[in-house]
Amino acid sequence: MTIHANRELSLSDAEGWRRRLSPYQRPNDWRSLFELVATVPPLGLAWLAMLIALQFHLYWLYGLLLFPAAGLLIRLFMIQHDCGHGALFGNPAANQWVGRLAGVLTLTPYDHWRRSHAIHHATSSNLDRRGTGDINTLTSGEYRALSGWGRLLYRLYRHPAVMFGLGPAYVFFLENRLPLGSMRKGWMPWISTASTNLGIAACVGLTIWAFGVQTLLMTYVATALIAASAGVWLFFVQHQFDPAHWVHEERWSAGEAALGSSYYALPPPLSWFTGNIGVHHVHHLSSRIPFYRLPEVLRDYPSLRGLNRVNLVQSLGFPRLALWDEARQRLVSFKDVV
Numbered sequence: 001m002t003i004h005a006n007r008e009l010s011l012s013d014a015e016g017w018r019r020r021l022s023p024y025q026r027p028n029d030w031r032s033l034f035e036l037v038a039t040v041p042p043l044g045l046a047w048l049a050m051l052i053a054l055q056f057h058l059y060w061l062y063g064l065l066l067f068p069a070a071g072l073l074i075r076l077f078m079i080q081h082d083c084g085h086g087a088l089f090g091n092p093a094a095n096q097w098v099g100r101l102a103g104v105l106t107l108t109p110y111d112h113w114r115r116s117h118a119i120h121h122a123t124s125s126n127l128d129r130r131g132t133g134d135i136n137t138l139t140s141g142e143y144r145a146l147s148g149w150g151r152l153l154y155r156l157y158r159h160p161a162v163m164f165g166l167g168p169a170y171v172f173f174l175e176n177r178l179p180l181g182s183m184r185k186g187w188m189p190w191i192s193t194a195s196t197n198l199g200i201a202a203c204v205g206l207t208i209w210a211f212g213v214q215t216l217l218m219t220y221v222a223t224a225l226i227a228a229s230a231g232v233w234l235f236f237v238q239h240q241f242d243p244a245h246w247v248h249e250e251r252w253s254a255g256e257a258a259l260g261s262s263y264y265a266l267p268p269p270l271s272w273f274t275g276n277i278g279v280h281h282v283h284h285l286s287s288r289i290p291f292y293r294l295p296e297v298l299r300d301y302p303s304l305r306g307l308n309r310v311n312l313v314q315s316l317g318f319p320r321l322a323l324w325d326e327a328r329q330r331l332v333s334f335k336d337v338v
Contacts (some may be wrong), residue, residue, distance in 0.1 A: 015255050020301070021286040024293050025087070032088045035292055036098065039079060043072040043105075050219045051211060062218070069219075070226035071273035077106045077231060078275025078291055084114040085287045100192075104199035107172045107224060111192035112179050121287060124239065125257040127324070128249040132181065135163075135236060137246075140325045140337045155334065158322040163236065168228035237264050237315045238280040243308070244331050246324050258284030263309045270312075271295075281307055 046069035053061040082088040083099030096110075103110035120133030130137065138146075138154060146154065156162055177197055179189030207216045238261055245260020264278030271278060279294040282304060289297065298305050310318075321331035 017259070017285055017304075018255060021282070021289065021297060024297055025286060025288040027088060027090055027290045027293075029089055029091075029094075031292060032290060036079060039072055039075045043069065043076060046072060047219050047223070050223075051215060054215060054218060066222060067226065068273075069223045070230065071270075073106065073223055073227040074231055074234075075273050075275050076102050077108070077227070078277055080106055080108065080110060081117070081275070081277070082291050084110065084117055087288045087290045100195070101199075103196050104203060107176055107196075107200065107228075109176060109179070109189075109192040109196040112182060112189040113176075113192075115189070116181065121284065122254070124284065125245050125247065125260050126249060126252045127246050128252075135240060137240070137331075138323055140323045140327075140332065143323050143334075143337060155322075158319075160319045163319065164229050164233055168232040169225055171232075172224065172228040234264070234274060234277055237310065237318055238262050238277070240321060240331065241308070241310055241315070241318050242321060242331055244321075244324075246329075255285065259307065261308065263305070263307055264315065265309050265311050267312070 046065055050062050050065045050069060053059070053065065079088060080099045080102035083095040083102070086092060086095050088098065089095050099110040099114070103113070116133040123129035123132065124134065127139070136154075136157060143151065143154065157167075177193065179185075179193045182189035203220075204216065207220065241262045244262075245257065247256075259281050261281040261284045262278075263281050266274065266278045275291040276294040277283065277291065279298060282289065282294055282297050283291075320333040322334055323332050323337055324330075325332045325336070
């Protein structure tokens with residue numbers, strides 16, 4: 001069965017899939033604690049080993065440790081992400097405090113981010129509700145209506161150097177320091193952002209006091225930059241792929257939007273470091289499934305393994321897809337729009 005045929009079959013039964021997946025929503029608190037312990041101490045040890053490598057000028061060892069440390073930081077973000085969905089622990093307070101503490105290391109104000117991420121889940125693939133918690137995507141008609149300057153700005157925004165380089169650095173290091181988009185939505189966004197900033201300042205200050213600015217830059221900052229870029233790449237592939245699913249408000253449904261997300265089939269080591277977030281269509285279908293139970297769903301329901309499945313090699317071509325063509329009902333490149 002082709003991907004397209006499988007997609008049509010599954011989309012017609014989106015709400016049925018939600019019911020089938022509800023038993024997987026039960027977290028195992030001991031397993032969740034194990035996943036936390038398998039992530040945070042190794043991350044700390046990786047940073048410590050990087051520090052020692054720098055002290056003894058073992059730059060080859062530093063280079064070997066840099067990417068695993070970034071992978072562990074990505075994994076911590078995915079743990080925070082599960083907390084935001086109330087999926088990691090059965091106790092809501094445990095989810096909230098683990099998420100908030102993780103947010104200090106991931107540079108993400110947890111409560112503020114959780115609100116915008118919930119909006120993303122409620123509006124994903126809706127052409128009439130773009131703009132919150134997603135990647136800005138114009139239709140081909142909207143792009144044609146722009147001025148020359150507007151087209152240039154959008155092309156720059158969608159350029160891989162900006163999308164996966166400058167953009168992630170800006171979002172995590174600068175934009176997350178203020179509750180942008182929620183400044184007039186009560187005290188919560190301000191408290192979330194300010195408390196996270198204080199935690200970050202304390203960690204940064206202690207690191208500089210103990211080891212110096214250069215060590216901070218070469219350990220934590222370098223790791224965070226790589227993790228931020230990889231994280232944005234993951235988010236991009238989950239919704240910016242071919243065949244993607246976008247419709248207007250009158251035709252939108254949460255189930256169809258969920259099954260319109262991709263299944264990014266990564267090699268097992270990358271799946272571990274990314275908390276199985278590549279199983280994104282299942283995550284959107286039932287966001288309270290803990291990340292370590294997502295492979296169970298694919299094992300028990302083989303039909304989901306072929307739905308919108310993309311691999312690492314295929315995903316390398318997706319950044320060229322920058323516009324939604326409503327006539328063709330698919331993402332297209334700039335050169336496809338005349």
